[in-house]
Amino acid sequence: MWRHLCGMVSITESSKLEMEGNIGADRLRSRSNGRSKRELPVPKDGLSGGNIAAQTFTFRELAAATKNFRPESFIGEGGFGCVYKGRLESTGQVVAVKQLDRNGLQGNREFLVEVLMLSLLHHPNLVNLIGYCADGDQRLLVYEFMPLGSLEDHLHDLPPDKEPLDWNTRMRIAAGAAKGLEYLHDKANPPVIYRDFKSSNILLDEGFFPKLSDFGLAKLGPTGDKSHVSTRVMGTYGYCAPEYAMTGQLTVKSDVYSFGVVFLELITGRKAIDSTRPHGEQNLVTWARPLFNDRRKFSKLADPQLQGRYPMRGLYQALAVASCAFRNRLQHDLIGDVVTALSYLANQAYEPNSAGHGYRGSGDKDEKRNRDERGGQLSKSEEGGGSSRRWDLDGSEKEDSPRETARMLNRDLDRERAVAEAKMWGENWREKRRQSAQGSSDGSNG
Numbered sequence: 012m013w014r015h016l017c018g019m020v021s022i023t024e025s026s027k028l029e030m031e032g033n034i035g036a037d038r039l040r041s042r043s044n045g046r047s048k049r050e051l052p053v054p055k056d057g058l059s060g061g062n063i064a065a066q067t068f069t070f071r072e073l074a075a076a077t078k079n080f081r082p083e084s085f086i087g088e089g090g091f092g093c094v095y096k097g098r099l100e101s102t103g104q105v106v107a108v109k110q111l112d113r114n115g116l117q118g119n120r121e122f123l124v125e126v127l128m129l130s131l132l133h134h135p136n137l138v139n140l141i142g143y144c145a146d147g148d149q150r151l152l153v154y155e156f157m158p159l160g161s162l163e164d165h166l167h168d169l170p171p172d173k174e175p176l177d178w179n180t181r182m183r184i185a186a187g188a189a190k191g192l193e194y195l196h197d198k199a200n201p202p203v204i205y206r207d208f209k210s211s212n213i214l215l216d217e218g219f220f221p222k223l224s225d226f227g228l229a230k231l232g233p234t235g236d237k238s239h240v241s242t243r244v245m246g247t248y249g250y251c252a253p254e255y256a257m258t259g260q261l262t263v264k265s266d267v268y269s270f271g272v273v274f275l276e277l278i279t280g281r282k283a284i285d286s287t288r289p290h291g292e293q294n295l296v297t298w299a300r301p302l303f304n305d306r307r308k309f310s311k312l313a314d315p316q317l318q319g320r321y322p323m324r325g326l327y328q329a330l331a332v333a334s335c336a337f338r339n340r341l342q343h344d345l346i347g348d349v350v351t352a353l354s355y356l357a358n359q360a361y362e363p364n365s366a367g368h369g370y371r372g373s374g375d376k377d378e379k380r381n382r383d384e385r386g387g388q389l390s391k392s393e394e395g396g397g398s399s400r401r402w403d404l405d406g407s408e409k410e411d412s413p414r415e416t417a418r419m420l421n422r423d424l425d426r427e428r429a430v431a432e433a434k435m436w437g438e439n440w441r442e443k444r445r446q447s448a449q450g451s452s453d454g455s456n457g
Contacts, residue, residue, distance in 0.1 A: 066142030070149045073108050075100055080110065087161070089211070091121065091227060096156060106141060107157065111150035121227030122150045128226040132199060136191030138214055138224040157222065159215035162188075162273070166210060167282050175316035178325065178361050180219050181277040185329075186353035187221040188213050192270055193346045195229075196263045202232035204240075204261055208269035209250045209283070210276050232263055249283030249294065267346055271336025275299055278329055280314030296337060303334045320363040325356055 076097035077084045084095040092112035098105050111122060122143075129140035144151040159165070162184060165176050176184070188208075195203040206228040214224045228245050239260040244251070252268035255261055272283050275295055281288075283295050292298045302308045312330060313321055332352050335345065 066153075068142050068144045068146075068151070068153060070144055070146040070151070072100070073097065073144055073151055073153065076106065077108050089225060091125075091152075091225065099153075104141075105156045107154045109152045109154065113148070119150065122152070124229060125152060125225070125227045128203065128229050132195070132203065132226075134191055134194040134198075135220075136187050136194065136222055138222040154224070157214035157216050157224075159217070159219060161211045162213040162215060162221065162277075163210040165215070165219075166276055166280060169316075175280070175314070176219070176277075178317060178321040179357075182325070182329070182353060182357040184213070184215070184219055184221045185274050185277055186350065186357040188223065188273065189270060189346060189350045189353050191221070191223040192266055193350045196232070196266065196346050201234045202263060204230050204232045204263055205266050205269075206230055206246055206261070207250075208266050208273060209247050210273050213273070230261060232261075247283075263346070267336050267349075270346070270349070271333050272296060274329070274333045274336070275312075278314065278326070278333065279312055280316050299333075300337065303330060320361075322359075322361050325359070325361060328352065328356060 074080065076099050077095040078097075080093075080095055084097060085093060086096050086107065087094040089109075092110045095108045095110070096105065097108050111118065122145075126140070126143050129137070133139075138157070139155040141153045141155060143153060165173075169175060192205065192208065195205055205223065205226070207225055208223070212223060212225045214222050216222060230240060230242060233240050239262045241259055242261050244256050244259055246255075246265075246269070250269040250272045252265040255265040255268075272295060275281070276283060279295065279299065281295050281298075285293055285295070299312060302312055306327075309323075309326060309330060313319075313326055332349055336349075
């Protein structure tokens with residue numbers, strides 16, 4: 012007997028229990044046909060517009076697609092179970108098939124949450140769910156195949172013949188992942204808290220285009236005048252926000268903290284938790300936090316595999332964004348500011364072989380004018396660790412000194428201004444692109 016998910020999916024306050032996976036077995040009704048599409052009606056205030064076709068597969072079809080789940084088709088493993096590469100015989104599409112481990116950490120609850128969430132949430136930076144199988148006691152999910160694997164595969168334990176990610180690619184990945192998180196927090200209604208943001212859950216398409224995956228732990232966020240939702244603590248050690256781990260009170264800030272950990276992984280090349288490192292360096296956030304307070308130690312935070320090929324100004328800006336993620340008094344819209352700042356950084360192509368080892372981007376031509384308007388000034392981009400000048404937010408370049416360094420970074424205000432400047436650059440850059448596109452359109456129409 013083939014089974015399928017059915018019933019109207021209403022993402023409202025009254026249906027939170029369903030979205031948390033408390034959908035009873037009666038939601039899996041028997042069908043006699045081997046394969047079908049089920050339209051999931053979405054309410055007017057839901058997370059997507061229009062009906063979503065959720066395709067069902069039989070276990071036989073997915074066994075054929077993966078060559079009976081042979082070891083050579085195996086591509087990874089997570090809390091849900093094993094993931095296999097396959098090709099659908101009906102369409103020829105290459106897919107990733109995730110099979111529930113019935114003895115694993117996640118089960119029917121997470122399976123249902125993932126199917127419902129990814130049927131309703133659609134964004135370029137979220138992985139696309141093609142379909143699922145609920146055939147007998149088998150539970151499988153079918154996704155679009157991500158040819159470059161996960162971000163974790165490109166950051167940690169690289170084989171000698173594998174090139175590390177360059178600075179530009181890291182910033183693009185961070186910006187894309189932040190856009191996916193922004194969609195969940197600010198665009199979905201009600202907001203969705205991802206709850207498992209980590210490098211292994213960021214999958215990479217062609218061109219290192221990032222997409223968030225694994226939504227089995229996702230939870231609907233607070234609505235109305237509620238500040239949080241209370242839940243059992245779930246997530247991954249090293250990425251989980253301390254206040255959530257201690258209280259069980261979940262907010263979008265919990266995801267922002269996890270984003271900060273992943274962003275630090277991109278900057279430093281270190282794992283969130285690494286028991287092979289010396290005592291005091293095993294927890295990435297614990298090790299990095301004191302270094303935020305001393306500009307002269309910033310170069311220690313850069314991944315050695317970059318071999319100095321990064322812009323010091325870009326490193327400053329990236330660290331300013333990362334440091335904000337670990338402060339408790341964050342605003343709910345911070346992820347939007349992060350997206351704006353990182354979009355700017357991602358579009359400033361760093362060319363280590365160019366004169367001055369600087370940025371080449373759409374914002375460079377207006378950079379001096381924008382700095383003058385703000386009354387602030389940035390030092391020239393230089394190779395990592397090689398500059399004696401600092402990023403001065405008050406409009407002048409000065410030599411390093413303990414007093415000046417402390418004034419620049421030890422106060423929350425300076426960090427907030429750093430993010431505000433990045434946001435301003437991003438907004439200026441977006442406005443210029445919009446005007447340029449409009450001018451090109453007017454010219455062609457004329």
